[in-house]
Amino acid sequence: xxxxxxxRLLYIIICAIxxxxxxxxVWIMAYIITKGLPYISWEFLTTDYRGDRExxxxxxxxxxxxxxxxxxxxxxxxxxxxxxxxxxxKPGKTIDVIRFAIVTLAGIPSIxxxxxxxxxxxxxxxxxxxxxxxxxxxxxxxxxxxxxxTEEALKAVPKSFREGSLALGATKLTTxxxxxxxSAIPGILAAIILSIGRIVGETAVLIFTLGTATGFPTSIMxxxxxxxxxxxxxxxxxxxFEQAFATATVLLIITxxxxxxxxxxxxxxxxxxxxxxx
Amino acid sequence: MKSDLQKIHxxxxxxxxxxxxxxxxVSISLEEKKVTAFIGPSGxxxxxxxxxxxxxxxxxxxxxxxxKVFLDNLNIYEKYDIVELxxxxxxxxxxPNPFPMSIYDNIAYGPRVHGIKSKSILNEIVEKxxxxxxxxxxxxDRLKQNALGLSGGQQQRLCxxxxxAVEPEVVLMDEPTSALDPLSTLKIEDLINELKKNYTIIIVxxxxxxxxxxxxxxxxxxxxxxxxxxxxxxxxxVPEDKRTEDYITGRFG
Ligand SMILES: Nc1ncnc2c1ncn2[C@@H]1O[C@H](COP(=O)(O)OP(=O)(O)OP(=O)(O)O)[C@@H](O)[C@H]1O
Ligand SMILES: [Mg+2]
Numbered sequence: 260x261x262x263x264x265x266x267r268l269l270y271i272i273i274c275a276i277x278x279x280x281x282x283x284x285v286w287i288m289a290y291i292i293t294k295g296l297p298y299i300s301w302e303f304l305t306t307d308y309r310g311d312r313e314x315x316x317x318x319x320x321x322x323x324x325x326x327x328x329x330x331x332x333x334x335x336x337x338x339x340x341x342x343x344x345x346x347x348x349k350p351g352k353t354i355d356v357i358r359f360a361i362v363t364l365a366g367i368p369s370i371x372x373x374x375x376x377x378x379x380x381x382x383x384x385x386x387x388x389x390x391x392x393x394x395x396x397x398x399x400x401x402x403x404x405x406x407x408x409t410e411e412a413l414k415a416v417p418k419s420f421r422e423g424s425l426a427l428g429a430t431k432l433t434t435x436x437x438x439x440x441x442s443a444i445p446g447i448l449a450a451i452i453l454s455i456g457r458i459v460g461e462t463a464v465l466i467f468t469l470g471t472a473t474g475f476p477t478s479i480m481x482x483x484x485x486x487x488x489x490x491x492x493x494x495x496x497x498x499x500f501e502q503a504f505a506t507a508t509v510l511l512i513i514t515x516x517x518x519x520x521x522x523x524x525x526x527x528x529x530x531x532x533x534x535x536x537x
Numbered sequence: 538m539k540s541d542l543q544k545i546h547x548x549x550x551x552x553x554x555x556x557x558x559x560x561x562x563v564s565i566s567l568e569e570k571k572v573t574a575f576i577g578p579s580g581x582x583x584x585x586x587x588x589x590x591x592x593x594x595x596x597x598x599x600x601x602x603x604x605k606v607f608l609d610n611l612n613i614y615e616k617y618d619i620v621e622l623x624x625x626x627x628x629x630x631x632x633p634n635p636f637p638m639s640i641y642d643n644i645a646y647g648p649r650v651h652g653i654k655s656k657s658i659l660n661e662i663v664e665k666x667x668x669x670x671x672x673x674x675x676x677x678d679r680l681k682q683n684a685l686g687l688s689g690g691q692q693q694r695l696c697x698x699x700x701x702a703v704e705p706e707v708v709l710m711d712e713p714t715s716a717l718d719p720l721s722t723l724k725i726e727d728l729i730n731e732l733k734k735n736y737t738i739i740i741v742x743x744x745x746x747x748x749x750x751x752x753x754x755x756x757x758x759x760x761x762x763x764x765x766x767x768x769x770x771x772x773x774x775v776p777e778d779k780r781t782e783d784y785i786t787g788r789f790g
Contacts (some may be wrong), residue, residue, distance in 0.1 A: 349598065421633035425695070426593060426630075427647040427703055428623035437646070442637060 286510065295508030298501045304509070308473045308489070313499070315506055317475045321483040322513065324476060326458050326468065328394035329401065330451065331414030336398075338447060344406070345413040346435055367404035372400045373464035381468055388470030388482035396468045397461065401454040407455060412446020413439060441528075448525040452518050459514055462491045487511045544569040544737040545590060546706060552761075554597065559585045561761040563604070567754075572729060572738045574769065577758030578784065583741040586758070587709050591626040592619055592737070608707070622733040624651060627700035630702050633692035635684035635699075640667075640676050643684045643695060647703035652677035662702050670698035691720025692717040697728065708732065710740040713723060714747065726751050745785060749773050758779045 279499030348354045384391040416439050424434040439519030440447075470482030472491060484492065486506055493503040545567040552560035559582045567573050575583045588594045589606055590612075592613060605612050613622050624647075635643050644663045653659060663680070672694040676687070684695055693713055700708055708731075714722040727739055729751050742748050749756055749769060756766040758770040765772060765781045776782045 417634070419630060419632060421638060421729065422596075422630065423634045423699075424635065424646070424650075425596065426591060426623055426628040426701065427650060428620045429647075429650040430620065433650055437650075438636060 291504060291507045291511065294501075295504035295506070298365055298505035303502075303505060307475060310384060311504055315486065315509060317473060318484055318486045318489040318506070319509065319513070320489055321469075321476055322459060322485040322487075322510075324390060324483075325393060325397065325456055325465075325485055326517070328390055328479070329397040330392060330454065333398035333405055333454065334451065337402050337450070338409050339408035340402075340406050341413055342435060342440075345359065345410055346439070347433070359405050361406055364399075365407065369400060369461060372396055373467040375399075376464060376469040388468065388472070389480045390469060390476065390483070391479050393465055393469030394479075396464055397458055400461075400464060401457055404453050404457070405450045408450035409443070409447050412443035412450070412457050415446065416442045427503060440491045442530060444525050448521055452521055454516065455517055455521070459485070459510065459517075461485075462487050466491075486513070541601070542568045543570075544609065545704070545739075546607050547589075548605040549608075550586075550589060550606060551602070552582075552589060552594065553601040555599045560589070561763050563761075563763055565740060565756060565763055565766055567737065569643060569737050570733055571734070571753040572733050572740060573750050574752035574755045575739070575741045575758060576743070576745065576748050576755060576784070577764075579743075581758040582761040583758050584711050585761075587628075587711055587739065587741055590707070590709055591623050591628055593628065595619070614661070620651075624703050625705055626707040626709060627698050627703060627705035629693070629700055629708065629710040629713045632716050633696050635692050635695050637683065637685055639681045640684045640687070640695065641680040644699050644702045647699060651703060666698040666702040667695075669701050670694045671724065671731075672698055688721070690717050690724060693717060693725060694728065697725075697732075701732075705736065707737040707739065710738065712741050712743060715743065722747070745773075757784060759784075 301313055304319075305316055306312045307317045308314055338511075344354065344357070348357075373396070376392060380386045380392035380395050381388060383502075384392075386395075420438050420442060421434055424438045425431070429437070465485055465488050469485070469488070471484045471488055472482035473484060474481075476483040486509060490503050490506045490510065493499055493506065543566045546565065548564050548670065550560055550563040553556065563586060576585065577583055585594065589602065590613075591609075594600050594602065602614065606614055606621070608625065610618075611617065612613050636646060638646075641663055645659045646668050648659060653662070664673065664677075667676060672691060675691060676695075684692065687695060693716075697708075697713075709718075714725050718727065726747065729740065732738060733753075740748075740752065752769045753770045754767065755772045757764045757772065757776075757780075759780060765776060765778045773785060776785060
C-alpha cells in the first residue's frame, strides 16, 4: 500500500472517529432537549417546588450560589498553591509529600468526600446541612483539579518571559503578577471551567452536605438542593421524568452559558493585566 | 584594575554549578562606553560569566559564586539592591523574548515596574527607546499591536529598546544575532556601534567577523578561564596565546 493511500485511510478513520464522538454528543443533547423542552415553561423556571408547584428556581439559585461559594474558596487557594509549587518551592521531601497528597486527593471518588464532609463539617463542626458545609466540601474536592491544571498552565509559560522581566529589574512577585499569571489565564480558566462542571454535576457529595431542602436559600447556613440533586431526587423517586428532563435541559443551558461567560471574563482580565490600552 | 575608564571589573571570580566549575579565577576589567566581545567555544562559560554581571545566575539552583564583581567600584554581590543592579545593567538574550503584549506595553514595562505612571512620560520613553533601537519608523503606526507579530530581527531590536527604556549604563548581549538573518544582523551591528557612544556594551558572539567588526576589546574564554584579553585588533592580528590563534583561525573545536 502506498504512503499516500495509507495517509488517506488514516485521515478517513480519524474523521470517522471524530464524527462518531461528536454524533454521540449531539444525540445525547438532542435527546435530552427534545424530551425536556416541551415541559419548560415560564412557571417552571420562576416558581419553587412546593405543593402543586413544580418550579426549579430555588435549584437554579442554589446551583449558582454553590458555584460562587465553592470557587471563591478553592480558586484563590488552588492558584496560590500552584504558584507556590511552580514558582517558589525547591524540590525536596516536603514538595514530594504535597504533590503525592494532591494526586491522591484527585483520585478519590466523590462519595468519600461526601462522607468526610458529612462527618467533619456537618457533624463535628456542627454546620448541619448547609451551603457552608457543602461549599467547603466541594472546594476540597475541586482543589486538586485547580492546582494541577493551574500548575500545568504556569509551567507552560516560557522561561524566557520570566528572564526578560527579571532582567529588567522587576521583582519575582511583579513578574508573576504581570507576566506569568496573565499568560497562564487560558489554562487557569480551563481549571475553573472543569471545576464548574464538577460542581454542577455533583450529587453524592451534596446530598450529604448541602442536603435536599426544596425552599429558597436565604443564608449560608441553609440547606438547599442544586439542579443535579433535584434531578436525582426526581428520577430516583420516579416522581416525574418529564420534570427530570426539563431540569436536565436547564442544566445544560446554564453550563453552556457559564462557560461562555467565564471565557469572556478571562479574556478581559488578561487584557487588563497585560497592560493599558492607551 | 585601576583605569578610570573601567565600568565593571571582577576579581578571582569562581562559579560552580553543583560540583562542576564553570568559571575559574576570572579577573577582568571592562571599559566604559566600549564594546567588549566574549568569544570562545561552546560551553566555555561565556553566558555564565555574562550572567554574573547582572546576577541572573541567582535564578539557577545550586550555584556557588565566590570572588568579586564591581560595578563602579561597588561589589554587586555584597549588600547590593538587585532591582537597582538590573536597572543599571540590562540584558538582551539570544532568542528575542518580547512579552506577549503590545509593542508599546513591552517598552513601557520596565519604566512602569520602576514606578513611572505618567502617560506623557511613558509616551516619551517609548518613542525615544524605539528611536534609539532604530525601530521607531517601522512600528510607529502600530504600537498597539502585539509584539509577537514582529519579525525576528524587529523583535530583537524591540528587546534592545525595552532594555534602553530603563536607561541602563551597561547592556549585556548574549549572542543577540545568532537567531537572525544577515540583514537583521547587520542592522543590530550598526545599532551597537551607535549605542556605544552612550552605553557600555558587552556582547557574546560566536561570529569572529562580528567580533572584529563591532568590538573594541575581545576576551577569549576557554574552559571557564580567560585565556587572552586585549584590543580586538591585536587579538585578531597578533594573538599572544597559541590557543587563541588556533581558535580564531578555526583550527579549534
Ligand atoms: N544552569 C546550569 N546548570 C548546570 N550547568 C550549567 C548551567 N548553565 C550552564 N552550565 C554549564 O556551564 C558550562 C558553561 O556554560 P555556558 O552556558 O556559560 O557556556 P557558553 O560559553 O555560553 O556556551 P555557548 O557558546 O554554547 O552558549 C557548560 O559546561 C554548561 O554545561
Ligand atoms: Mg551561551
